[in-house]
Structures are given as C-alpha cells and as structure tokens.
Amino acid sequence: MMAAAGIRLERLTRRFAHRVKGEVYAARDVSLTVAPGELVTLLGPSGCGKTTTLRMIAGFERPDAGRVLIGEEDVTGLLANRRNIGFVFQNYALFPHLTVFENVAYGLRVQRLAQDRIAAAVGEVLALVGLAGYERQFPQQLSGGEQQRVALARAIVTRPRVLLFDEPLSNLDAQLRVRMRAEIRALQQALSITAIYVTHDQEEAMAISDRIAVMSRGTIVQEGTAEALYRRPASEFVARFIGRVNLVPARVVAAGGGHVEVEVGDHRLRLAGVEAAAASGEKVRLVVRPEAVALAPAGGDGLAGVVRTRVFLGEKVEYQVGVGDDTLQVTRYAGAADAAFTPGTVVTVHLPTAGVGLLPAGA
Amino acid sequence: MLVLWALLALFVVFPLGALVARAFFDGGRFAPGALLAIARDPNHLRAFGNSLLLGALVGVAGTALGFLFAFTAVRVGLPRGWSAVLDAAALLPLVSPPFTTAIAIIFSFGPRGLITWHLFGLKGFTVYGLGSTFAAETLTYFPLAYLTLKPVLAALDPNVEDMAFSLGSSRRRVFRTVTLPLTVPGLGNAFLLVFAASLADFATPLILAGNDFPVLPTQAYLQITGLFDFKGGAVLSFVLLVPAFVVFVLQRAWVGRRYYVTIGGKTGAETAVKSVAGWARWPLLAGCLAVAAVIGWFYALLAYASVVVALGANHAWTWVHYRVIFTEGLKAIRDTLVIAGLGMPLGGVYGILLGYLVARKAFAGRRAMEVVSMVNYALPGTIVGIAYLIAFNDPPLVLTGTALILVACYVFRYSPTGIRTTVALLQQIDPGLEEASQSLGAGSARTFWRITLPLLVPAFFAGLGVVFIRSMTAISATIFLISINWTLITVRILENMTELSLGPAAAFSMLVVAIVFVVMAALSRLLRRFRTPGRVMVAGLLGG
Numbered sequence: 001m002m003a004a005a006g007i008r009l010e011r012l013t014r015r016f017a018h019r020v021k022g023e024v025y026a027a028r029d030v031s032l033t034v035a036p037g038e039l040v041t042l043l044g045p046s047g048c049g050k051t052t053t054l055r056m057i058a059g060f061e062r063p064d065a066g067r068v069l070i071g072e073e074d075v076t077g078l079l080a081n082r083r084n085i086g087f088v089f090q091n092y093a094l095f096p097h098l099t100v101f102e103n104v105a106y107g108l109r110v111q112r113l114a115q116d117r118i119a120a121a122v123g124e125v126l127a128l129v130g131l132a133g134y135e136r137q138f139p140q141q142l143s144g145g146e147q148q149r150v151a152l153a154r155a156i157v158t159r160p161r162v163l164l165f166d167e168p169l170s171n172l173d174a175q176l177r178v179r180m181r182a183e184i185r186a187l188q189q190a191l192s193i194t195a196i197y198v199t200h201d202q203e204e205a206m207a208i209s210d211r212i213a214v215m216s217r218g219t220i221v222q223e224g225t226a227e228a229l230y231r232r233p234a235s236e237f238v239a240r241f242i243g244r245v246n247l248v249p250a251r252v253v254a255a256g257g258g259h260v261e262v263e264v265g266d267h268r269l270r271l272a273g274v275e276a277a278a279a280s281g282e283k284v285r286l287v288v289r290p291e292a293v294a295l296a297p298a299g300g301d302g303l304a305g306v307v308r309t310r311v312f313l314g315e316k317v318e319y320q321v322g323v324g325d326d327t328l329q330v331t332r333y334a335g336a337a338d339a340a341f342t343p344g345t346v347v348t349v350h351l352p353t354a355g356v357g358l359l360p361a362g363a
Numbered sequence: 364m365l366v367l368w369a370l371l372a373l374f375v376v377f378p379l380g381a382l383v384a385r386a387f388f389d390g391g392r393f394a395p396g397a398l399l400a401i402a403r404d405p406n407h408l409r410a411f412g413n414s415l416l417l418g419a420l421v422g423v424a425g426t427a428l429g430f431l432f433a434f435t436a437v438r439v440g441l442p443r444g445w446s447a448v449l450d451a452a453a454l455l456p457l458v459s460p461p462f463t464t465a466i467a468i469i470f471s472f473g474p475r476g477l478i479t480w481h482l483f484g485l486k487g488f489t490v491y492g493l494g495s496t497f498a499a500e501t502l503t504y505f506p507l508a509y510l511t512l513k514p515v516l517a518a519l520d521p522n523v524e525d526m527a528f529s530l531g532s533s534r535r536r537v538f539r540t541v542t543l544p545l546t547v548p549g550l551g552n553a554f555l556l557v558f559a560a561s562l563a564d565f566a567t568p569l570i571l572a573g574n575d576f577p578v579l580p581t582q583a584y585l586q587i588t589g590l591f592d593f594k595g596g597a598v599l600s601f602v603l604l605v606p607a608f609v610v611f612v613l614q615r616a617w618v619g620r621r622y623y624v625t626i627g628g629k630t631g632a633e634t635a636v637k638s639v640a641g642w643a644r645w646p647l648l649a650g651c652l653a654v655a656a657v658i659g660w661f662y663a664l665l666a667y668a669s670v671v672v673a674l675g676a677n678h679a680w681t682w683v684h685y686r687v688i689f690t691e692g693l694k695a696i697r698d699t700l701v702i703a704g705l706g707m708p709l710g711g712v713y714g715i716l717l718g719y720l721v722a723r724k725a726f727a728g729r730r731a732m733e734v735v736s737m738v739n740y741a742l743p744g745t746i747v748g749i750a751y752l753i754a755f756n757d758p759p760l761v762l763t764g765t766a767l768i769l770v771a772c773y774v775f776r777y778s779p780t781g782i783r784t785t786v787a788l789l790q791q792i793d794p795g796l797e798e799a800s801q802s803l804g805a806g807s808a809r810t811f812w813r814i815t816l817p818l819l820v821p822a823f824f825a826g827l828g829v830v831f832i833r834s835m836t837a838i839s840a841t842i843f844l845i846s847i848n849w850t851l852i853t854v855r856i857l858e859n860m861t862e863l864s865l866g867p868a869a870a871f872s873m874l875v876v877a878i879v880f881v882v883m884a885a886l887s888r889l890l891r892r893f894r895t896p897g898r899v900m901v902a903g904l905l906g907g
C-alpha cells in the first residue's frame with residue numbers, strides 16, 4: 001500500500017462566466033491542509049463551491065490560480081489520470097456496460113496487472129465492502145446502496161494516495177445514509193487513506209470527519225473539529241449552519257482575566273472561559289445553544305420569559321420561549337424537571353455562563 | 364478534425380455554393396435577371412404557391428394524424444399487440460420507396476382503379492390533383508410527426524396531469540390546459556418536419572399531381588431532365604431554398620432549445636393514466652385503426668399487384684414481374700445494394716465521430732461544424748441533387764457517373780440522424796463516467812475506446828441503419844446523379860411508373876420493403892446484444 005499522503009491547497013481560485021452576473025468565483029483563495037490519514041469535510045450550502053474545489057483537486061477542473069499539492073508534489077499541472085486519486089461521485093458514475101467485476105477491475109486493467117492479481121484484488125475489495133458474489137451483476141441490477149459500495153470499491157482498489165467524495169450519500173435514504181457513512185469512515189480509517197469529503201449535511205459532516213472546513217460563497221470561512229465549530233463559531237453564518245443557535249444581543253460591561261461580564265437586557269451575566277477579545281462597552285451577540293438554556297418556574301434570578309410553544313420529540317422537548325421581543329430556542333431532555341412547562345406558562349430563563357461564544361455585533 | 368472539415372467543405376459547402384453561383388451568375392457576371400424572370404413567370408409562381416399550400420396542408424393534417432397516433436399509443440393504455448399494429452402502420456411508409464402510396468392510390472382510385480372502377484363502376488374519375496397528392500403525402504409523412512410526438516408525450520410526467528386532475532379539472536380541461544400546451548413545442552417541430560418533407564417531395568406530385576397542379580420540385584426536375592436546363596433548375600431550386608431555409612432557422616431557433624429527458628432520475632410512478640376517459644379510448648383507437656387499415660390495404664394491394672399480370676385488368680397469378688426485376692432489373696438491385704452497403708459503415712462512423720466532436724470537445728468553429736453538417740439534411744433533396752450535379756459535373760472534380768457521388772450524397776444527407784443520436788446520447792451519458800475512468804488512471808484514448816464508444820453503439824447502429832434505409836428508398840436527390848454505370852431501384856420504379864408497367868414497379872417496391880425489414884431486424888438484433896443505457900430503436904430514429 002502506498003503511504004498516505006497529505007494534501008495542501010494553496011489559494012485555489014476558479015472563476016466561471018455567469019450569464020447574468022458576469023464572472024463569478026466558484027472558489028476563491030481556498031487554502032487547506034489535510035494531514036496524512038485525515039478525513040476533512042468541506043461543508044457548505046448548495047452552490048458554495050465544494051464540488052468545484054474537489055474537482056480541482058481531482059484534476060477535472062483547472063484552477064485559474066493557486067496550487068494543489070499531494071504529498072509534497074505539486075500536481076496542479078497533472079492530468080487527472082496521473083494523480084493517483086480515488087473519486088466517488090454523487091451519482092456513482094458506474095460504467096453501465098460493464099459488470100461489477102469489470103467496473104472495479106477497470107483501474108487495475110489500466111495498470112496492466114496480471115489477470116490473477118486483478119481477480120484477487122477485486123475479490124478482496126468486494127469482500128471488504130460486503131459485495132462478494134455480486135461480480136457478474138450489472139450496475140442497473142443493484143440497489144442504490146449496493147451501487148454506492150461498488151463505487152467505493154472501484155475507488156479504493158487501486159490504493160490511491162487520496163480519496164475524494166462528492167456527496168456520496170445524497171441519493172440514499174436516511175437510514176442507509178447513517179449506516180453507509182459509518183462504513184465509509186471505518187474503511188477510511190482501516191486503510192488510513194487521506195480523504196476529503198463533500199457534503200451539505202452538517203450532521204453527516206460531524207459524524208464522519210476529523211475536521212470540518214465550512215465554505216460559503218467560494219471561500220473557507222472557518223475550519224476546525226466539529227466541536228470547536230459548534231462551540232466557538234467565528235461568524236453568524238457558521239453558528240447558524242452548524243446546529244441550532246440563539247444569538248442573544250448583549251453589551252460588554254467589563255472584560256479581563258478570562259472573564260467577560262455582559263448585560264442582556266437589564267440582566268447581568270459573568271461569562272467564564274471566553275476566548276474572544278472584547279472591550280468594555282462593545283455590543284456583542286452571545287452564541288447560546290438551545291440545550292444550554294435552562295428553565296425554571298417564575299421568580300428568582302434570571303430573565304423573565306413566556307413559553308410560546310412546546311414540541312415533544314421523544315427523548316427531548318423543544319420550546320420556544322419569548323423573552324422581551326425575542327424568541328429563544330430551548331431544548332430540554334424529556335425526563336428533566338423543566339421539560340413539562342405548557343405554553344403560556346411564565347418562566348425564568350437561565351442563560352449559561354460557561355461555554356458561551358461571543359460574536360461581534362456585525363459578524 | 365481537419366479531414367472532417369475538408370469533407371464538409373467539399374460535399375456540403377461547395378455544391379451549395381456552386382448552385383447559388385449558377386443561379387446568380389452568368390459567365391462570371393452577376394446576373395440576377397434569370398432569377399427575376401423566373402420569379403415573374405406565372406407558371407412558376409403558381410408552382411411556388413402550390414408547393415407552400417400543399418406543404419401547409421400536409422403539415423397540418425400529418426401533425427394531427429401523428430398526434431392522434433402518438434396520443435393513442437402513449438395515453439390510451441393499449442395492450443401490447445395493438446400498439447405494435449400502430450407502430451407497424453407508422454413504420455411502413457417510412458421504410459418504403461417514395462411512391463408506394465402513390466402507386467397504391469392509382470391502383471385503388473385510378474382510371475382502372477379497384478375501388479373507383481370495379482367497385483363503383485365510375486368512369487372518367489380523375490384521381491390526379493391536389494386532393495390525392497395531399498392524401499398520399501399525409502399518409503407518407505405523418506409517421507414523422509408520430510415519431511416526434513410520441514417521446515414528447517411519453518416524457519410528460521403523468522403526475523403533472525394527475526395534479527391538475529386532482530385540483531378539480533375535468534379530463535377535457537386537463538387535456539386543454541396541461542397536456543396540449545406542454546406538447547406545443549413538439550407539435551411545432553412535427554409540423555415543420557412534415558412541412559419540409561412535403562415541400563421536398565417530388566416523387567408523389569410527379570405521379571399524382573397531374574398537369575393542373577404543378578409544384579416546384581417537380582418543375583425543377585422536369586427543367587433538368589426534360590429540358591437539360593441546368594440554370595433553370597438551379598434557379599427553381601434556389602426559390603425552393605427560401606422556405607426550406609426559413610423552416611431550418613425556425614426549427615433551430617424555436618424548437619432546437621430542446622427539453623431534455625434525463626435518464627436516471629426518479630420517474631413518476633407508473634400509475635394508470637387517467638387523462639383519457641374510458642369511453643374516449645374507443646374513438647381514438649378506431650381512428651388509428653382506420654388509418655392503419657388504409658395503409659394495410661395499400662400494401663396488400665401492392666403485394667397483390669406484384670403477383671398478378673395486370674391489376675385491374677387481368678388478375679391471373681404470375682411471377683413474371685419478379686422475373687423481370689431479377690433479370691432486367693438485376694443491375695439496379697446490385698448497384699443499390701453496393702451503394703447502400705458502402706454508405707452504411709461510412710455514414711455510421713462519420714455520424715458518431717462528428718457527434719462526439721460536437722458534443723464533447725471544445726474547439727473553435729464547433730457550432731459552425733454542427734450547422735454545416737445539418738445543411739444537406741435540412742435542404743430538400745432536389746436542391747442537394749441539383750447542387751451535386753452542378754458542382755461535380757465539370758472539372759476540377761468530375762464525379763458524375765461514379766458510385767462515389769451517390770455514396771457521398773447519401774452519407775452527407777442522411778448521417779445527421781446518427782450525429783443527432785450521438786449528441787443526444789452523449790447528453791444523457793454522465794460526463795462523470797469519463798471522469799471516473801480518468802481518475803482511475805485511464806488516458807483519453809482509453810477512455811474513449813473503453814467507455815464512450817461502447818455507450819455510443821446504439822447511435823452508431825442508428826446512424827448506419829438510417830443511411831442504409833435511405834439509400835434503399837430515397838430518390839429526390841439521387842435521381843439527378845444516376846448514370847448508365849450506376850442506377851438505383853427507386854429510379855427504376857419511377858421509370859416503370861412512367862412507362863405504366865405497374866407490375867414490376869410493385870414488385871420492386873415489395874423487394875425494397877422486404878430488404879429494409881430484414882436489415883432493420885438484423886440491426887436491432889445486433890443492438891440487443893450490447894448492454895447500453897437508453898437503448899434506441901433504429902425505427903425510432905427515422906423521425907427528427
């Protein structure tokens with residue numbers, strides 16, 4: 001097996017002519033480093049340039065500027081067939097006129113391996129993806145999940161240095177999606193192949209990746225582990241894109257020593273462990289996740305609120321609570337004491353004082 | 364690529380240029396006088412008007428008939444057998460020599476016609492004129508509309524109609540407000556196709572129109588073969604070029620913006636189609652069957668005529684007509700087969716090569732190449748024939764009298780079907796397949812041979828099949844190009860018709876239909892052995 005190689009993207013840029021808007025940047029100065037054996041997800045809304053970026057890495061699309069490095073080798077000028085990359089397409093792109101065996105064997109035949117070695121290698125990967133015995137089927141005779149596995153087998157059989165996935169699970173139903181993403185992750189780790197995975201599904205991204213790079217309008221706006229992005233989003237876009245969020249307007253009263261004191265309405269909070277720099281008097285927004293907000297019966301210290309709606313979702317309960325003119329999303333576990341307020345109830349809202357991110361008012 | 368350009372220049376641009384030059388220039392001087400003189404000739408003016416009138420009538424009637432067939436085939440939910448009957452009825456006229464309907468009409472309604480004379484004892488009934496020409500052309504060309512409209516109707520998502528239905532529309536209303544509007548581009552396309560076919564047809568009017576109803580293509584033909592007046596022929600066909608060009612432009616501008624039917628997406632559930640009320644099925648079916656019966660009658664009559672001494676006069680059994688065509692006519696049969704056999708592979712290869720270049724490669728002049736490749740196809744055959752005759756009759760390139768000119772004419776005139784099928788197929792083939800092959804290490808040559816080409820096999824066979832069928836049945840262009848050395852069955856049929864030896868004409872026609880059917884069956888057999896997505900029936904490609 002070839003040793004896993006890292007990937008480095010340096011200011012990749014790709015422009016397209018748009019009929020109405022003139023030139024649009026599908027990717028603009030995209031820089032990203034993926035360590036050997038790591039799986040990084042490009043996450044972002046439709047049209048943000050994920051596919052374009054991935055296709056530039058694969059060599060299907062030529063960048064207008066910037067470089068692609070695999071290992072330490074600059075491959076920007078190499079054709080796609082010289083890059084030794086495995087690509088899994090959204091619609092699988094299985095060759096309809098070839099059997100499952102021939103589909104998987106295709107890359108090996110290109111390498112002119114001996115027939116018995118091809119047969120052995122194909123048998124091995126097909127077993128790995130759980131499709132032993134499907135050799136003589138044609139793609140049209142397989143279910144979506146099976147086609148997905150063939151595509152995966154075809155991409156890994158040549159032991160590529162890098163695996164690229166473009167929304168590989170979007171054609172599958174919800175349950176299969178969850179199962180396949182676990183399988184893909186397990187396989188990628190077992191083979192320790194460097195991988196870049198494109199999706200617009202934040203849950204999938206969180207489940208499968210070592211790190212996530214969030215894209216918006218052709219650029220990477222933030223990258224980090226799922227947890228870091230969730231807890232410390234750098235912008236409203238990232239905060240809203242990953243998970244549900246309340247952005248609570250506040251004003252900094254005092255800052256220093258790892259603590260920030262803010263005013264929310266006429267209520268004061270002393271936040272611990274805030275990394276963002278904040279100056280006294282500055283207007284900010286607190287990044288408060290719904291599950292971090294606690295509710296209590298009216299009275300006592302805290303913000304006054306009114307329960308507007310309550311939705312029971314099995315293991316959890318989702319509230320919308322009116323606080324002043326704003327509405328807060330609140331999630332509580334169904335067994336908890338504060339999970340039983342009915343709409344109309346006046347409650348006291350406790351905002352968390354730790355693990356709260358700060359965003360400047362305009363970000 | 365350069366080779367392709369050279370070929371296109373030689374066999375498309377050059378002849379057309381020569382035709383225009385002949386029409387406008389006289390001994391090197393610009394002399395539009397001849398054109399004006401012709402334009403002022405009341406006879407020719409009438410022919411021009413007649414051509415347009417006939418084309419419009421046939422266009423409307425053919426489209427209506429085609430829609431009836433297509434709608435019945437797609438929406439009435441016929442059992443398999445019945446739709447096979449419809450298909451066969453629509454297919455027969457397409458694979459026949461051009462005058463079969465005309466001959467059959469004469470057999471039925473002519474001076475000694477089975478129906479007019481024998482059944483009703485009518486004497487002095489004249490079959491010749493606008494009415495019979497119109498009927499014959501409508502029956503001959505409505506299959507074009509049928510083949511155009513059937514996929515359009517089939518591609519309409521039944522869910523859309525269901526939706527309108529569930530919103531409370533009546534069936535009639537659904538048809539009027541949903542089905543019909545969605546079919547309008549298809550109807551327009553069908554009309555243009557049938558109109559153009561009628562405009563270009565000279566065989567049917569030659570036999571049926573008679574002296575009182577001259578049309579342009581016939582006039583041009585008579586000008587050249589009767590009077591050896593190349594210039595007059597050139598001018599007349601130039602006049603014909605104007606409406607043909609208008610149709611071509613209209614088609615590209617308006618209908619060319621195609622609605623692509625993608626394969627692979629989740630299709631609507633195949634629910635029983637509710638757009639046709641139960642009672643309405645029977646009149647629709649009856650209408651189609653009536654037309655099918657007429658066509659069936661014509662062909663039965665033709666078959667009968669080929670085995671009796673003289674239809675209408677002496678109904679004794681005989682094989683003499685077949686003996687005639689296999690002795691005297693043997694050369695024509697051999698020549699036709701040789702030419703069709705040569706044109707077939709060339710046309711197939713040319714079609715997918717050009718289609719592939721146009722659809723997948725980016726190069727300067729791509730659009731121009733596509734348009735030029737369609738020109739000979741879009742032009743009426745008479746024009747193409749006269750253009751070739753003028754262009755290749757004198758040095759530097761003398762090709763008249765050779766087989767090459769016939770083969771070239773067929774290849775460049777009828778390969779566009781193959782080109783279009785290739786383009787359409789490539790549009791359905793996900794470029795991801797080629798990229799997948801590339802990412803697995805294959806170079807572009809290997810990708811083409813192993814992935815693209817196998818997927819284009821249906822287009823190859825389609826292109827080749829159409830060139831073959833047309834080589835067997837067409838006459839409008841090649842009638843100007845035959846010689847003592849190389850002649851064609853269709854031309855022999857025409858000669859037989861004018862000599863009033865209808866028996867051999869019928870026998871020749873039967874032979875052509877039989878050969879075409881055998882070859883088509885063989886082709887679709889072959890095609891079935893290749894696994895490909897979006898399998899295309901050769902028969903389905905004679906349209907558009």
Ligand SMILES: Nc1ncnc2c1ncn2[C@@H]1O[C@H](COP(=O)(O)OP(=O)(O)OP(=O)(O)O)[C@@H](O)[C@H]1O
Nearest residue numbers: 016017025026045046047048049050051052053200
């Ligand atoms: N070949 C092309 N020609 C013109 N514009 C293009 C082309 N390919 C992509 N674009 C444009 O570039 C932008 C980014 O496209 P891209 O396919 O990379 O988005 P994406 O993030 O993959 O979206 P999705 O999640 O919908 O797949 C889009 O605005 C798109 O319209």
Ligand SMILES: [Mg+2]
Nearest residue numbers: 050051052166
């Ligand atoms: Mg995409």
